[in-house]
Amino acid sequence: MPAQLAKSAGGLYTFVLDKYKVDEFYSAAIIKPIVLVSTNVLWKGIDATLIDGAVDESASGAKDISDGMRQMQSGNIRSYAGWVAFGAAVVIAFMVWKGVR
Amino acid sequence: MNYIDNNIITVVTFLPFIGGLLLTLFPRRDRDIRWFALGISLVTLLASLHLPWYYVRGQAGFQFEQDIPWITHPNIHYHLGIDGISMWLVVLTTFLTPLCVLISWKSVHDRVKEFFILMLILETAMIGVFVALDLFLFYFFWEATLIPMALIIGMYGHGRRIYAAVKFFLYTMIASVFMLASVIWLYAHTGSFDFVVIQSAIQNAQIDGFDSAAQWLFLGFFVAFAVKVPLFPLHTWLPDAHVEAPTAGSVLLAGVLLKMGTYGLLRFNLGLFPEQSQRNAPWIIVLAIISIISGALVALVQPNVKRLVAYTSVSHLGFVVLGIFSFTQIGIDGAVYQMLAHGISTGALFMLLGMIYERRHTYEISEYGGIATPMPVYATFFAFIMLSSIGLPLLNGFVGEFLILSGAFQARQIYGILAATGVIWSACYLLWMYQRVFYGQLTHPVNNNLQDMDARERVSMWPLAMAALAMGVAPVLWLHSIDPSVSFALKQFSGGFQGAVPSATHVTQALMQVIGR
Numbered sequence: 321m322p323a324q325l326a327k328s329a330g331g332l333y334t335f336v337l338d339k340y341k342v343d344e345f346y347s348a349a350i351i352k353p354i355v356l357v358s359t360n361v362l363w364k365g366i367d368a369t370l371i372d373g374a375v376d377e378s379a380s381g382a383k384d385i386s387d388g389m390r391q392m393q394s395g396n397i398r399s400y401a402g403w404v405a406f407g408a409a410v411v412i413a414f415m416v417w418k419g420v421r
Numbered sequence: 422m423n424y425i426d427n428n429i430i431t432v433v434t435f436l437p438f439i440g441g442l443l444l445t446l447f448p449r450r451d452r453d454i455r456w457f458a459l460g461i462s463l464v465t466l467l468a469s470l471h472l473p474w475y476y477v478r479g480q481a482g483f484q485f486e487q488d489i490p491w492i493t494h495p496n497i498h499y500h501l502g503i504d505g506i507s508m509w510l511v512v513l514t515t516f517l518t519p520l521c522v523l524i525s526w527k528s529v530h531d532r533v534k535e536f537f538i539l540m541l542i543l544e545t546a547m548i549g550v551f552v553a554l555d556l557f558l559f560y561f562f563w564e565a566t567l568i569p570m571a572l573i574i575g576m577y578g579h580g581r582r583i584y585a586a587v588k589f590f591l592y593t594m595i596a597s598v599f600m601l602a603s604v605i606w607l608y609a610h611t612g613s614f615d616f617v618v619i620q621s622a623i624q625n626a627q628i629d630g631f632d633s634a635a636q637w638l639f640l641g642f643f644v645a646f647a648v649k650v651p652l653f654p655l656h657t658w659l660p661d662a663h664v665e666a667p668t669a670g671s672v673l674l675a676g677v678l679l680k681m682g683t684y685g686l687l688r689f690n691l692g693l694f695p696e697q698s699q700r701n702a703p704w705i706i707v708l709a710i711i712s713i714i715s716g717a718l719v720a721l722v723q724p725n726v727k728r729l730v731a732y733t734s735v736s737h738l739g740f741v742v743l744g745i746f747s748f749t750q751i752g753i754d755g756a757v758y759q760m761l762a763h764g765i766s767t768g769a770l771f772m773l774l775g776m777i778y779e780r781r782h783t784y785e786i787s788e789y790g791g792i793a794t795p796m797p798v799y800a801t802f803f804a805f806i807m808l809s810s811i812g813l814p815l816l817n818g819f820v821g822e823f824l825i826l827s828g829a830f831q832a833r834q835i836y837g838i839l840a841a842t843g844v845i846w847s848a849c850y851l852l853w854m855y856q857r858v859f860y861g862q863l864t865h866p867v868n869n870n871l872q873d874m875d876a877r878e879r880v881s882m883w884p885l886a887m888a889a890l891a892m893g894v895a896p897v898l899w900l901h902s903i904d905p906s907v908s909f910a911l912k913q914f915s916g917g918f919q920g921a922v923p924s925a926t927h928v929t930q931a932l933m934q935v936i937g938r
Contacts, residue, residue, distance in 0.1 A: 358718040367719060371657045375588070 429471050430485050430501045433511065434548045436465045437518070441541035444534060451533040455526055458537035462519040462544065469515040469548075472508050479905045483554060483617070491558075497614055500555040505906030506687065506757050507551040509899060510680055513764045514551070516888070517676045518544045521669035523881040524772045528668055528779050529577060536577060540669060543569035547677045551684060556604045557614040560597070563645075566678060567593055570670065578665040585658075585665035592658040596648035603641030606634060607693075616692070623693055639697035642689050643705075649682030652705075652742060653712040656735045663731035664784070668775025671727070675734050676768035680760045683741045687753070691745065692910060702746045706832075709746065710839045712739030717846030721853070727784040729854055730770050733810065736843055737763045737818075743840055744825035752828015753907045754900060759821025761899065762892055766810040766818055769885040773803050776878055780871055786854065791863035795871040800859050802874070802882050807851050809889040812844055817892035 326333045335341065392403060440461030447454055476484060483502030491499040503511065521540065529536045546569065549562030567590055575586030604614070610628045611619050622628055648655045659679075663671050691698050716735030723729035737759065744756030776799065777792075778784060793800035809816035812823075822844060830837030863869060874882070892899065 354718065355722055359722040362715050363719045363722060366654075366715075367657055367660075371654050375592070375657060379591070 425471070426475065426485055427487060429468065430487060430503065430552050433465060433469045433472070433515065434501070434545055434552060436468060436545075437461060437541040437548075438545035440465075441538045441545075444538045444541065447534060449534055451530070454534050454537055455522065458541060459519055459522045461541065462515070462522055465544065466515040466519055469512050472503060473512060473902065476503075476505070476508060476902055478505070478902050481905070481909045486554075488554075488615075491555075495557075495608065495614070496612060497557045498555045499558065500615055500617075501552045501558075502554045503552055504909070505902035505904070506910075507684065508902065509757070509761055510551045510677075510684055511548050513680070513761055514544060514547045514677050516884070517672060517764065517768050520768070520772065520881050520884065521672050523877060524672065524775055525667065525669045526877055528775060532576065536573070539569040539573050540673075543573070543673060547673070547681070550681050554616045555614045556607065556616060556619070559616075560601060560604055563597060563600075563681065564594070566681070570674065570678065573670040574662055574666045577667040577670070579667075580665065581661070582665040585661040588658050589662040592655070593645075593648055596655070597645040599641040600645035603638040606638060606641075616688075620693055635694055635697050636700075639690060639694040639701065642685065642693075643701070646682040646685040646690065647708075649685070650679060650738050650742060651682070651735060652708050652739070653715055653735070654708075656712065656716070659735060660728050660731040663734075663771075664725060664728050668771060668778070671731075671771040671775070672768045675731075675771060676764040679734060679738055680764060683738060683745065683756065683760055686742065687745050687756070687910070698746070699748065702748065705746050706743055706836055709739045709742040710836065712736065713743070713840055713843035714846065717843055717850060721846065721850040724786055725784045726786050726789075726854060726858065727771070727774050727778075729786075729850065730767065730774065733847065733850065734763070734767055736847065737767070737810075740822060740825050740840065740843065743836065744821075744828055747825075747828040747832035747836070748911070749828040749831045750904070750908055750911060751824050752832065753911065754904055755821050755824025755826075755828055757903045757907065758892075758896065758899060759818075759825060762809070762817035762821045762889075765885055765888050765892065766806055769806040769882065769889070770803075770810060772881060772885070773799070773806060776874065777871075781867070786857050788865060789858040789868065790865065791859070791861050792868050792871060793859040794863060795869060796873045798873050798879070802886065803859065804855065805886055806882075806889065807855055809893065811848050811851050813893075815890070815893045817889045819893060820896040 329336075338344070392399075440458070443461075444454060444457060447457065472485065483504050486502035487499070488502075489499040491497050518540070522537065525536065525540075543566060546562050546565035550559065550566065553559040553562055571586045571590040574589060575582050578585060607619050607628075608614055610630065611622050613619060613622075623631065644655075648658070650656075651659050662674060666674060713736050716732050716739060720729050720732035720736065723732060741756045741759050741763070744752040744759065747753070774784065777789075781788060805816075809818050812818035812821075826837050826841055826844075829840050
């Protein structure tokens with residue numbers, strides 16, 4: 321008897337058997353978009369790329385600048401003398417400029 | 422009695438530190454070191470219970486005060502004291518520390534001595550933050566928490582521990598420099614670091630140039646606290662620090678260190694700058710709501726269960742900030758309550774995660790599944806604590822969230838509506854995680870042989886489970902002392918909403934109705 325009923329109802333039977341596909345609809349319409357947006361936009365996009373990117377970038381930026389500055393301190397006395405001369409020139413230029421005005 | 426009352430805060434604050442100093446003299450016998458650390462933290466807990474026991478409810482201002490000139494120039498005082506808000510945070514700290522010692526019993530086996538020394542020093546610094554009433558002293562303790570915590574993460578953490586420790590340290594350090602600038606400005610214009618003195622000077626408009634500087638001072642304090650809370654978009658240090666930290670580090674980080682941020686917002690931002698707080702509240706509340714929702718959504722999709730719990734902190738602490746900036750009695754009551762509740766539930770969650778990590782050395786959800794079968798006791802504890810974190814009525818999380826949401830609705834309906842979705846999200850991410858970890862088939866054969874919780878682990882979980890239940894069933898025990906302090910803090914807010922503020926009895930009545938009595 322139930323088998324006959326199922327046969328006669330056809331597609332309607334499987335539809336009812338699948339609980340009107342409510343679960344599938346719910347999964348596709350609500351859960352999937354939330355999970356996708358949370359993963360790709362909120363987590364990987366904003367948190368990991370945007371905010372952490374800025375944080376890490378500022379750290380590596382400071383490191384790069386320091387790496388550049390480090391070159392000044394080479395241990396080479398002649399280059400130090402050059403820097404002293406350069407600094408003195410800047411100071412003199414500044415004083416002259418100030419004095420003129 | 423009087424002698425004890427005058428010195429009890431100093432004793433509670435520095436007992437762990439003295440314990441740490443004594444530990445340095447210990448021979449490297451790990452067993453003795455663990456027992457000693459447990460003993461000293463238990464003594465501290467006992468000593469701290471003096472505070473709620475002898476606290477005079479309903480008395481305005483600070484109690485158990487101790488004010489000794491420390492350095493004459495600059496004018497720095499050793500000024501400690503507590504009110505109903507900070508008292509419970511102190512007790513939360515002393516309550517969690519012995520449990521952290523217990524949970525680290527076996528998981529820390531290298532450099533055991535250093536670990537417990539760091540932990541005890543950290544306890545002193547954390548308590549100091551909550552009891553300091555001199556801004557210099559406060560700043561000192563505030564920074565002092567960073568060093569032991571960064572070392573605990575960096576020395577005892579997991580894979581990327583150095584990155585996490587440096588990130589944690591720099592993030593918080595850089596932000597607190599802004600607070601230091603504000604503190605120094607206040608000192609320069611008042612000649613005092615004392616919180617009470619500065620507060621009354623501000624209230625009586627005795628500071629030159631305060632009106633033009635106030636917004637910047639407010640922001641200086643706010644940035645330091647917002648990083649600590651952490652408030653979106655300054656929260657990205659937190660998941661890294663939590664995932665890499667050893668269990669005890671995570672427990673103290675989530676349980677206490679985050680509360681330092683919300684405590685600071687409440688004490689200093691609201692306490693010193695009521696006008697600016699109100700003016701800036703709209704965008705701060707927006708950030709809080711973003712924290713609630715975004716933190717929850719990101720938690721939902723984490724494949725790493727510890728990172729998931731870390732993100733739930735972002736969401737839950739967003740609630741606290743929302744409650745504070747609702748400027749309603751009920752909202753701030755709830756915020757303080759939520760701080761305590763979150764310390765208990767999230768601390769317990771991290772302890773439970775630590776237990777499973779000791780057995781399987783992974784936090785990946787995909788490595789588990791069906792482990793309720795080999796570990797029924799563990800699964801039960803986990804379910805209980807998880808429900809308290811979700812905010813099931815009769816457990817601690819519910820009371821805080823309910824009060825905060827009531828406050829948010831009073832402040833503005835849309836705040837309440839948006840924040841209330843956070844409650845739903847918290848059920849989503851935690852229940853889904855629970856399902857994937859504990860239910861279903863055992864997919865990994867190794868999980869078949871998992872040992873259930875042993876006696877030590879049960880001993881460390883029972884107090885937290887009991888506290889979660891007690892705070893859910895009898896919130897009045899805590900709100901009795903929190904409520905008057907909050908209403909005292911709110912007094913200085915002039916204007917319209919004062920009339921709409923419900924009294925302590927309203928709060929109690931509302932809760933009673935909900936609990937069904």
